[in-house]
Amino acid sequence: MTSKRSRPLVIAANRLPVTRADDGCWSASPGGLVRALLPTVRETGGCWVGWTGERNGESDVIHDEGIDLHPVPLSDRDVDLYYEGFSNDTLWPLYHDAIRESGYHQEEWEAYVEVNRRFALRIADIAPPDAAVWLHDYHLQLVPSMLREQREDVRIGWFNHIPFPPLELFQRIPWRSEIIRGLLGADVLGFQRRLGARNFAASAARLVGATEIGDDLVFHDGRNVIVGTFPISIDVAEFELLASGRAARQRTAQIRSRLGDPEVILLGVDRLDYTKGIGQRLRAFGQLLDSGRLDPERHVMVQVATPTREGVEQYQDERREIEQLVGEINGRHSRLGFPVVHYLYRSLPLDELIPLYRAGDVMLVTPFRDGMNLVAKEYVAAHVDHDGVLVLSEFTGAADEMDEALLVNPHDEQSLRDTIVRAVEMHRHERRPRMEALRARLGQRTVNDWANSFLDVLIGT
Ligand code: ADQ
Secondary structure, three states: OOOOOOOOEEEEEEEOOEEEOOOOOEEEOOOHHHHHHHHHHHHOOOEEEEEOOOEOOOOOOEEEOOEEEEEOOEOHHHHHHHHHHHHHHHHHHHHOOOOOOOOOOHHHHHHHHHHHHHHHHHHHHHOOOOOEEEEEOHHHOOHHHHHHHHOOOOEEEEEOOOOOOOHHHHOOOOOHHHHHHHHOOOOEEEEOOHHHHHHHHHHHHHHHOOEEEOOOEEEEOOEEEEEEEOOOOOOHHHHHHHHHOHHHHHHHHHHHHHOOOOOEEEEEEEEOOOOOOHHHHHHHHHHHHHOOOOOOOOEEEEEEEEOOOOOOHHHHHHHHHHHHHHHHHHHHHOEOOEOOEEEEEOOOOHHHHHHHHHHOOEEEEOOOOEOOOHHHHHHHHHOOOOOOEEEEEOOEHHHHOOOOOEEEOOOOHHHHHHHHHHHHHOOHHHHHHHHHHHHHHHHOOOHHHHHHHHHHHHOOO
16 A cells, blocks of 8 residues: 555554564564555554563564564463453453353453553554554554543544444443543544444443434544444455466365365365354254265365464363364264365465365355454455355355355354355356456455545545
């Protein structure tokens, strides 16, 4: 993204865009979002603030990717209470339709307040005059008002990567008004879907008496706050380029052959998170094999699950359940040398992920709730052959933009099974126009467009 923005751009997110390699050196974390933001940060003389991901890590500035990275150190206790506790055991499940019971613990809340204050002070300390500060995600909801108290010269934006829940759920949080007041310190609040923006405005009106002015503005405490919708996307060109190369084509053919050249490869790619509906999807596949609607000699499933939040008990339970299901299905339906479910518990590099997307005839994206879901978009971008069928949960942000997918309610087991069969049996004459329409729409809005649209509102040009 190249731009002539007038203000230096400071990004703050729970994590810095780097990880430490085995040799002790920092290397850039992959991902479209980081690549979309870095050039503007660099060109405007901005910087990035966040946690390194290491417990009791350092606070010395890291110079990488041509910018300054300012670590906010977290102790063991901070990680346990602020990160694994309030962020991932209270907010995460509640914001995803309360799919799991949230814990509400005073000491976790206090750690969340304390770490948010640490972020605000660090940003206030290092942000150049008149900077635009773009905060990311649910970990940092108190930073907007804390930062505003320190620095009146900066513009403050916040973007929520996950859903924002309806008032009926949000008001369960004992500290709900504090969170709303924290967010209302921003100039711009961004959401993936219109639904999230509306949910926030309704909570702000009800809980702290903010006034809704039109669709995209709320007024509180003498200030207007823009409440906008900015659906995130991916680096479409990069996926297309990598997917079109000879190496990807060869690897795709090799993957098919390794899987025994089945007629149809069904694919799931997710962080191993209980919001993603991995168990539901595996169960549906197993039942279809049990009933004979799918045939283990013709239909094979690959599920890749990235390790995530392994310290949180609910994630350990989810992993156990999924691995047991994989074992049961394979026990019933595999032949010697030919498992019917291929399960990988690891993160894959892009040059392996893309051929896998290409090899996937049917992509199963079935979360119970998801802010957007980039996997759905990556699958479509990788299908430069204009083939493949996307089965997509109605409860993802992506569903707003991907009408030509087979939309499904993952809570409806019968419908999930029927939709999988429909995808498996879909004729090429129907598959192709659907995929072409999906690809045409995806090409119109990349991750750079997403970043630019937010920054246009936050900073102007
Ligand atoms: P996530 O919950 O992480 O993101 P998603 O949008 O699907 O969900 O992004 C996952 C990313 O991880 C994708 O880029 C995918 O390629 C990658 N990934 C998944 N499994 C992988 C594997 N085994 N190996 C390598 N890479 C893997 C949160 C929200 C989403 C929102 C994004 C962006 O929960 O709703 O879309 O942020 O805003």
